[in-house]
Amino acid sequence: MQLSHTRPVMSATFDEPNLMSAAGLVPLMALARRAGLRELADERMSVPTDKGANAGLKVSSLVAGMAAGADSIDDMALLRHGGMGKVFTGAYAPSTLGSFLRSFTFGHVRQLDAVASRFLVNLAEHTDLLGAAADAGPVLVDLDDTIVEVHGYAKQGAAFGYSGVRGLSALLATVSTPTVAPVIAAQRLRTGSAGSARGAARLATDALALIRRTQLAGRNVLLRADSAFYSHALVTAARHAGAEMSITVRMDAAVKRAIAGIAETVWTTIKYTDAIFDETTGTWISKAQVAEVPFTAFTSKKKSEQVGGRLIVRRIPELNPKQSTGQETLFDTWRFHAFFTTTDPEVLDTIAADQTHRRHAIIENVHADLKASALAHLPSGVFTANAAWLLCAVMAFNLTRAAGTLTKAAALAKATTATIRRTLINVPARAATSARRLRLHLPTNWPWQQHWTALYRLVLPARAHPT
Numbered sequence: 001m002q003l004s005h006t007r008p009v010m011s012a013t014f015d016e017p018n019l020m021s022a023a024g025l026v027p028l029m030a031l032a033r034r035a036g037l038r039e040l041a042d043e044r045m046s047v048p049t050d051k052g053a054n055a056g057l058k059v060s061s062l063v064a065g066m067a068a069g070a071d072s073i074d075d076m077a078l079l080r081h082g083g084m085g086k087v088f089t090g091a092y093a094p095s096t097l098g099s100f101l102r103s104f105t106f107g108h109v110r111q112l113d114a115v116a117s118r119f120l121v122n123l124a125e126h127t128d129l130l131g132a133a134a135d136a137g138p139v140l141v142d143l144d145d146t147i148v149e150v151h152g153y154a155k156q157g158a159a160f161g162y163s164g165v166r167g168l169s170a171l172l173a174t175v176s177t178p179t180v181a182p183v184i185a186a187q188r189l190r191t192g193s194a195g196s197a198r199g200a201a202r203l204a205t206d207a208l209a210l211i212r213r214t215q216l217a218g219r220n221v222l223l224r225a226d227s228a229f230y231s232h233a234l235v236t237a238a239r240h241a242g243a244e245m246s247i248t249v250r251m252d253a254a255v256k257r258a259i260a261g262i263a264e265t266v267w268t269t270i271k272y273t274d275a276i277f278d279e280t281t282g283t284w285i286s287k288a289q290v291a292e293v294p295f296t297a298f299t300s301k302k303k304s305e306q307v308g309g310r311l312i313v314r315r316i317p318e319l320n321p322k323q324s325t326g327q328e329t330l331f332d333t334w335r336f337h338a339f340f341t342t343t344d345p346e347v348l349d350t351i352a353a354d355q356t357h358r359r360h361a362i363i364e365n366v367h368a369d370l371k372a373s374a375l376a377h378l379p380s381g382v383f384t385a386n387a388a389w390l391l392c393a394v395m396a397f398n399l400t401r402a403a404g405t406l407t408k409a410a411a412l413a414k415a416t417t418a419t420i421r422r423t424l425i426n427v428p429a430r431a432a433t434s435a436r437r438l439r440l441h442l443p444t445n446w447p448w449q450q451h452w453t454a455l456y457r458l459v460l461p462a463r464a465h466p467t
């Protein structure tokens with residue numbers, strides 16, 4: 001593509017008062033209104049002084065700005081351009097929103113946390129965000145944390161954590177099913193030096209409690225986590241809440257003894273990296289193998305507090321070409337990866353349990369999605385303001401995911417926030433008034449016009465449908 005020579009561009013001026021760059025915010029915020037975002041914030045929040053007035057409108061503004069691509073306080077100015085003032089009311093200036101966030105205490109963050117969980121429940125009632133009520137199959141809860149990098153010394157709570165990066169730690173719990181993409185059910189912002197397991201039991205309990213308030217209630221729940229979260233507190237909290245566990249274990253003495261006791265005859269070859277399927281024998285030609293052994297976790301506790309289950313072990317050959325001298329080893333040495341699970345072997349056998357546990361890595365996609373969007377920065381020097389920013393980012397993530405499901409397009413139902421923003425939200429439009437009604441004129445031949453219109457028709461009254 002190149003610039004036209006027949007009609008060359010001669011000038012560019014910012015003088016059109018009726019244009020808006022993100023017309024997709026119209027159906028998106030109509031969906032947020034249907035899910036009661038503003039009412040929930042007005043009802044639940046009590047931020048003091050004039051800075052906390054109209055909390056519902058301010059939270060809605062933050063969520064709308066993040067959905068449209070804002071990753072800092074100053075970026076919220078994108079809500080106040082062109083024809084946005086004709087279509088939306090209560091879009092606050094960035095300075096006002098910044099003052100609102102800096103007025104938060106820890107108690108106000110917890111109030112906003114309550115808003116976020118109820119908002120997710122309401123979104124699930126109005127969309128297929130968590131699937132249909134008739135769906136079956138297991139519910140998967142994934143727990144993991146990530147470091148949001150910051151720079152300078154003005155950020156409260158910033159520190160060098162386990163990753164060696166200076167930042168703040170965001171702990172997330174996502175909920176998904178075999179047919180539904182992950183949504184964020186619970187979240188916490190912690191200091192950068194916080195251990196991964198800090199607060200994990202409470203967060204898992206909150207996520208499991210939210211599941212019981214949705215159409216997912218009554219289905220089998222499996223909580224997955226890596227070895228940083230292997231603790232008695234988390235396992236027992238999840239078990240008391242009715243969830244099964246699948247959690248990577250540390251290679252301590254008890255685990256090594258259990259692995260050493262596995263007979264060579266019980267190892268099963270599995271599909272793994274660079275595996276080849278042999279159609280003649282119907283087996284995989286691979287160097288990876290799995291086996292299992294009964295295992296009792298936390299034997300240092302009294303017997304009533306110990307947890308019984310299975311230890312699933314995957315082993316692969318220890319290959320280190322940098323250390324190779326060009327001579328083959330006399331016998332194979334192995335690297336072992338083990339996880340502890342309480343699932344019924346009749347429901348998930350050894351191979352299925354291993355495959356299911358490896359899919360825990362799906363939560364890394366959620367981390368990457370947030371960091372490519374609103375969590376590209378933590379905009380304030382105040383820790384509680386950044387904690388509130390994380391909550392708004394989570395609500396924007398869930399809202400855009402819910403909007404994608406309403407389009408009935410399989411690709412958009414599982415798309416990243418960036419994709420939904422590009423196709424459904426950041427659509428330019430011109431606002432025109434006719435018969436005291438606003439009408440939006442959008443680009444002709446928009447590639448995703450059908451999906452945009454499907455979303456629009458579902459969340460706005462019939463009299464407002466576009467032609």
